[in-house]
Amino acid sequence: MSIFDTFEKKREFLVCVDSDGCVMDTMNCKHFRCFGPCMVDEWGLDQWREEILERWNEINLFSMTRGINRFKGLAMALTEINEKYTPIPGVAALRHWADTAPALSNDGAAKAAEEATDPEAKRILTKALNWSKAVNAAIGQLPEEVKVPYDGAKEGLAAAHRFADVAMVSSANRDAVEEEWGKFGLLEHTDIVLAQDVGSKAACIAAMLRFGYDPKKVLMVGDAPGDSDAAEKNGVYYYPILVNHEKESWDEAIAVAFDKLQSGDYAEYGAQKKQDFLHNLGG
Numbered sequence: 521m522s523i524f525d526t527f528e529k530k531r532e533f534l535v536c537v538d539s540d541g542c543v544m545d546t547m548n549c550k551h552f553r554c555f556g557p558c559m560v561d562e563w564g565l566d567q568w569r570e571e572i573l574e575r576w577n578e579i580n581l582f583s584m585t586r587g588i589n590r591f592k593g594l595a596m597a598l599t600e601i602n603e604k605y606t607p608i609p610g611v612a613a614l615r616h617w618a619d620t621a622p623a624l625s626n627d628g629a630a631k632a633a634e635e636a637t638d639p640e641a642k643r644i645l646t647k648a649l650n651w652s653k654a655v656n657a658a659i660g661q662l663p664e665e666v667k668v669p670y671d672g673a674k675e676g677l678a679a680a681h682r683f684a685d686v687a688m689v690s691s692a693n694r695d696a697v698e699e700e701w702g703k704f705g706l707l708e709h710t711d712i713v714l715a716q717d718v719g720s721k722a723a724c725i726a727a728m729l730r731f732g733y734d735p736k737k738v739l740m741v742g743d744a745p746g747d748s749d750a751a752e753k754n755g756v757y758y759y760p761i762l763v764n765h766e767k768e769s770w771d772e773a774i775a776v777a778f779d780k781l782q783s784g785d786y787a788e789y790g791a792q793k794k795q796d797f798l799h800n801l802g803g
Contacts, residue, residue, distance in 0.1 A: 527712045529731040533684035533781065536725055536751075538742040539697045540690065541587060542761045543673040543706065547743075549666045551580050554658035559594060562651040568605050575600065584801050586763070587744025589691050589720075590655070591617075591624040594648060610644030617645065625716050626652050656693050669704050670761075672770030676741075677709035679774045683782055688713045689724045689740070689750070721750035729754060739781050741773065748797065757781065757790045760797035 541547030556576035560569050579585050580593050588596070595611070595618040602608040617632050618624060626649060633645035680686050686709055690697050694715035701707045714724040721740075729735060740751035743761040751758035759777045761769040777793075780786040 523712065523714070523718060524727055527731070529685060529733070530711070531683065531685045532734075532737055534687065534728060534733045534738045535680040535684040535778075535781075536687045536689040536721075536728065536738070536740045536756075537677065537680070537710075538587070538690055538721075538740075538744070538747050538761075539688055539701070540692050541581075541743040541763070542741060542747070542766075543669055543677070543688075544667065544697075544700050545670045545766070546662075546667050546700065547587075548581060549662060550655075550659055551577055553662065554655050555580065555590065555593070558651055558654040558658055559597065562647055562654065563598070563601070563608065565601065565605070568601075572597070572601060572605070582763070582801075584745050584798075586801060587691070587742070587746045589618075589624045589746075590652060591621075591629065591648060592619075594618070594651065608644070610638075610640035613638060613641035614644045614648055623719055626656075627717070656696065659693070659696055667700055667703075669706065670766040670770065672767045672774075674704065674706060674709070676770040676773050677706055679778055680741075681709040681711075683778070684739075685711045687711060687724070687728055688715070689721050690715050691721060691746070692716060721746060722753045725750055725754045725756060729756075736784070736786075737781070739777070739786070745801070748794065757786050758794060758797075759790070760793055760800070762796065762800045765800070 537543060556573040560566055560572060565572055576597050579596055580588060595615040598608045598611045599615055602611045621628050629645055629649040633642055633649060636642040636645055677686060688710050692715060694717050697715055698713060718724055735755040738756035739759055740747055740756055741759045748758045759773055780789045
């Protein structure tokens with residue numbers, strides 16, 4: 521049974537919301553403490569740890585590739601490491617899989633590794649899966665005090681839920697985001713959880729639109745270019761949660777953006793917010 525089989529459209533509007541870096545203030549700590557260090561450990565890159573971790577964070581947090589799928593980010597980083605530091609056998613195969621696979625998830629990596637006939641491809645896909653599992657385990661061990669929502673995020677979700685169906689649309693691990701959102705009472709303002717296991721953000725929004733929402737009554741709230749791209753691909757509006765200005769962004773969503781959406785006056789406002797978003801990430 522698909523997760524969509526149990527969803528029922530209740531309202532005229534739909535607000536889709538990303539999790540890490542948008543609602544949950546967990547993106548930096550997960551990359552600083554889990555994603556990058558686990559890659560260094562899995563591929564034995566400790567000799568260049570400091571500079572590699574700095575570049576990992578730039579790719580995944582502080583540039584126009586912020587929020588990229590974990591396997592795409594891994595392929596990008598390992599490609600650069602292969603060129604700059606040390607050979608990474610099979611990196612071309614990993615990059616090809618990351619560019620072409622319909623679902624970039626642990627299950628997808630396991631299936632690709634099992635089906636690979638080239639030994640180098642099989643090995644790097646297996647290592648990518650091992651890395652991803654290690655990341656999930658490391659995230660599970662993060663202190664509870666670092667896994668908290670941004671100020672204003674819960675209020676923003678509640679405000680959206682007063683007039684719209686709310687879908688969490690995240691590329692993060694389902695167990696992690698459900699645990700985090702459940703702990704802080706965020707799931708009570710959420711109608712459906714669409715995580716990494718369901719598909720890309722664009723595919724998730726497309727699936728939600730099939731319930732009959734008018735695209736001009738749908739808003740994607742996110743913090744990364746992938747969120748903006750997913751909205752654009754589906755012809756729906758985008759509202760950015762700006763890096764290092766998260767509370768102000770949520771406050772403005774409540775005070776301005778949601779009203780603009782409901783009044784049918786979002787387009788011009790949304791275009792200006794898109795420029796603010798690009799400037800914030802140096803795009």
